[in-house]
Amino acid sequence: MQGVNADSHRVTPYTARAGRVAVPAGIMAAVAGAFAYVAAVDPNEPGHYPVCPLLRYTGLYCPGCGGLRSAHAFIHGDFLAALQANAPAVLGYLGFAVLWTVWVVRAVRGRPMRLDLGPVYLWTAGALLLVFTVVRNLPFGGWLHP
Numbered sequence: 001m002q003g004v005n006a007d008s009h010r011v012t013p014y015t016a017r018a019g020r021v022a023v024p025a026g027i028m029a030a031v032a033g034a035f036a037y038v039a040a041v042d043p044n045e046p047g048h049y050p051v052c053p054l055l056r057y058t059g060l061y062c063p064g065c066g067g068l069r070s071a072h073a074f075i076h077g078d079f080l081a082a083l084q085a086n087a088p089a090v091l092g093y094l095g096f097a098v099l100w101t102v103w104v105v106r107a108v109r110g111r112p113m114r115l116d117l118g119p120v121y122l123w124t125a126g127a128l129l130l131v132f133t134v135v136r137n138l139p140f141g142g143w144l145h146p
Helices: 013-040 055-060 066-074 079-108 120-136 138-144
Strands: none
Touching: 013 066, 013 079, 066 079, 079 120, 120 138
């Protein structure tokens, strides 16, 4: 390779670390952009976002109903309103923050991120989400409506 400095292709610890953190940084940039948009465009005002098709056609709240309002309230520091709009979504935001932080720390240290949830955890999470969805649509579950 004439005219190419062989040292210019050497991987330094800094460039290796930056490469390992690139994917988590990209994910965080996308999430931050989405949250910034929801923070700026209030989902409580009609016409900014599409209506949930399940709610529109059946009158039933899906597990995601109120998620945008929850994100909007969360970003603006109104955590009680965020929990009232969609409590599982708030748990999801916090869970994402913890997992993302662990991912970045492991990436900086050069260790792979492994999230090995067994079927019991996944079925439990699904069952809890199903119970939340059913209860929020029952007459006594009105306090869970977004």
